[in-house]
Amino acid sequence: MIRVKNIFKSFSGIEILKDISFEFEKGKTNLIIGKSGSGKSVLTKCIVGLFEPDKGEVFYNDRNFLKLKPKEKKEVRKEIGMLFQGSALFDSFSVEENVAFPLRMFTQMTNAEISERVNFCLKRVDIINKNSLYPSELSGGMQKRVAIARAISMQPKYLFCDEPNSGLDPVTAILIDELIKEITVEYQMTTIVITHDMNSVLEIGDNILFIDDGIKKWEGNKDEILNVKVKELYDFVYVSKFLEKMKS
Amino acid sequence: MIKSFGKYVLMLYYIFLKPEKFSVYWKRFLDEVIQLGVKSLFIVSLMSAFMGAVLVIQTATAIESAWIPDYTVGFTVKQSMLLEFCPTIISLILAGKVGSNIASELGTMKVTEQIDALEVMGVNSIGFLIGPKIIASLFIFPIVIMYSIFFGFLGGGLVCYFTEIIPVKQYILGIRAFSEDNFIFIRYALTKTIVFAFLITSISSYFGYYLKGGALEVGKASTNAVVYSSIFILFANYILTQLMLI
Numbered sequence: 001m002i003r004v005k006n007i008f009k010s011f012s013g014i015e016i017l018k019d020i021s022f023e024f025e026k027g028k029t030n031l032i033i034g035k036s037g038s039g040k041s042v043l044t045k046c047i048v049g050l051f052e053p054d055k056g057e058v059f060y061n062d063r064n065f066l067k068l069k070p071k072e073k074k075e076v077r078k079e080i081g082m083l084f085q086g087s088a089l090f091d092s093f094s095v096e097e098n099v100a101f102p103l104r105m106f107t108q109m110t111n112a113e114i115s116e117r118v119n120f121c122l123k124r125v126d127i128i129n130k131n132s133l134y135p136s137e138l139s140g141g142m143q144k145r146v147a148i149a150r151a152i153s154m155q156p157k158y159l160f161c162d163e164p165n166s167g168l169d170p171v172t173a174i175l176i177d178e179l180i181k182e183i184t185v186e187y188q189m190t191t192i193v194i195t196h197d198m199n200s201v202l203e204i205g206d207n208i209l210f211i212d213d214g215i216k217k218w219e220g221n222k223d224e225i226l227n228v229k230v231k232e233l234y235d236f237v238y239v240s241k242f243l244e245k246m247k248s
Numbered sequence: 249m250i251k252s253f254g255k256y257v258l259m260l261y262y263i264f265l266k267p268e269k270f271s272v273y274w275k276r277f278l279d280e281v282i283q284l285g286v287k288s289l290f291i292v293s294l295m296s297a298f299m300g301a302v303l304v305i306q307t308a309t310a311i312e313s314a315w316i317p318d319y320t321v322g323f324t325v326k327q328s329m330l331l332e333f334c335p336t337i338i339s340l341i342l343a344g345k346v347g348s349n350i351a352s353e354l355g356t357m358k359v360t361e362q363i364d365a366l367e368v369m370g371v372n373s374i375g376f377l378i379g380p381k382i383i384a385s386l387f388i389f390p391i392v393i394m395y396s397i398f399f400g401f402l403g404g405g406l407v408c409y410f411t412e413i414i415p416v417k418q419y420i421l422g423i424r425a426f427s428e429d430n431f432i433f434i435r436y437a438l439t440k441t442i443v444f445a446f447l448i449t450s451i452s453s454y455f456g457y458y459l460k461g462g463a464l465e466v467g468k469a470s471t472n473a474v475v476y477s478s479i480f481i482l483f484a485n486y487i488l489t490q491l492m493l494i
Contacts, residue, residue: 076370080368080369082368086361088364091356104271
């Protein structure tokens with residue numbers, strides 16, 4: 001479980017996040033949704049420690065992340081897996097080296113054990129016989145899957161996905177969503193997905209936080225979101241005439 | 249300006265924090281030795297050989313006098329190559345080749361969130377990415393410069409052999425002349441090289457690592473890396489010469 005409490009963050013005097021509090025539950029896919037520029041990515045970067053909030057607290061279970069010493073923060077980070085919007089695979093490493101990287105860096109596993117774990121993770125995301133290829137030789141969807149394999153290689157307790165299906169075709173996007181949902185349940189992780197894709201919201205949104213202009217405007221789940229009364233969220237959900245027609 | 253310098257010093261501090269795993273860093277060090285040093289050997293040997301050759305022709309034509317012995321050409325080439333051309337000019341060339349490479353590599357990693365990925369994993373990204381580059385350059389650049397000196401002398405020798413502008417024997421005599429000071433000159437050249445290696449890799453890494461923006465800024469960072477590295481090399485060259493030769 002991850003809990004954020006009264007998070008504020010500003011850049012050059014402009015407030016990006018204003019008093020955000022939320023609890024991201026274990027074993028569920030927790031979604032942060034909102035328009036572009038609403039503060040979703042900033043909130044996620046505050047949670048993983050890439051940005052330091054101006055005010056507020058972030059708890060990983062009972063550990064107050066912002067008050068931990070650098071060494072303790074490192075330990076928490078070893079429990080985090082993150083899938084970035086552009087996959088963020090290391091260009092100079094092959095698929096196998098990318099997935100093996102955290103294992104080589106933080107474990108005492110032998111080469112044979114690392115290889116076994118890498119193959120297991122790659123098989124789990126349905127990437128087979130591509131170990132020696134480089135990221136530039138893979139399609140966008142494959143890169144995302146390799147990035148998921150790298151994120152889960154250390155068996156993380158917390159998984160962060162920044163717009164996991166951006167730039168993907170609808171079929172691949174659904175496959176990635178389903179994969180995230182499956183591994184969340186399988187490994188009982190606390191998964192946080194940033195998205196503005198309504199398909200993802202309706203597919204995997206166990207727990208949803210809606211942010212508008214840096215303010216938390218609504219929280220709920222995929223079943224509740226279609227009957228929402230909050231104007232900003234209504235406009236976000238029913239942005240297409242087609243969906244509005246379907247509703248009526 | 250002060251903020252930038254502070255960031256630069258802080259970057260240097262993070263480089264020397266304890267590595268997460270020595271074996272991974274060792275592999276990175278070896279990769280960087282190849283990337284920064286071994287892959288520069290061709291251009292360095294080419295530049296040095298031609299510099300040596302041109303220097304022989306220029307010196308020989310400039311001192312065409314019966315009162316000045318032929319071996320002076322060899323001696324002048326030795327002094328010029330050892331004191332200035334190889335450590336400074338080759339370092340400036342390396343600032344262009346290696347510096348822009350480092351800045352664009354790190355800049356691209358920043359733009360594509362690869363550095364964020366390292367940080368989220370709990371890796372000291374500065375130590376992991378920049379540390380091996382600096383240490384590798386401190387190790388390999390002096391070797392590259394020694395190699396450059398050898399090719400400089402060789403280039404000069406080949407010109408003497410093929411054009412007979414001066415006898416090869418006289419050229420070699422000049423190279424070997426007044427050798428009691430050679431140790432001081434080599435120490436001076438290598439000290440300069442080590443300082444330049446540090447400046448090139450650390451300044452270029454700074455511009456790449458702290459880049460903000462997109463592809464356009466990667467290009468700008470690359471240019472800044474070369475410009476600032478070159479300026480600081482020239483500045484350090486003057487200070488070291490004053491300190492070590494006077």
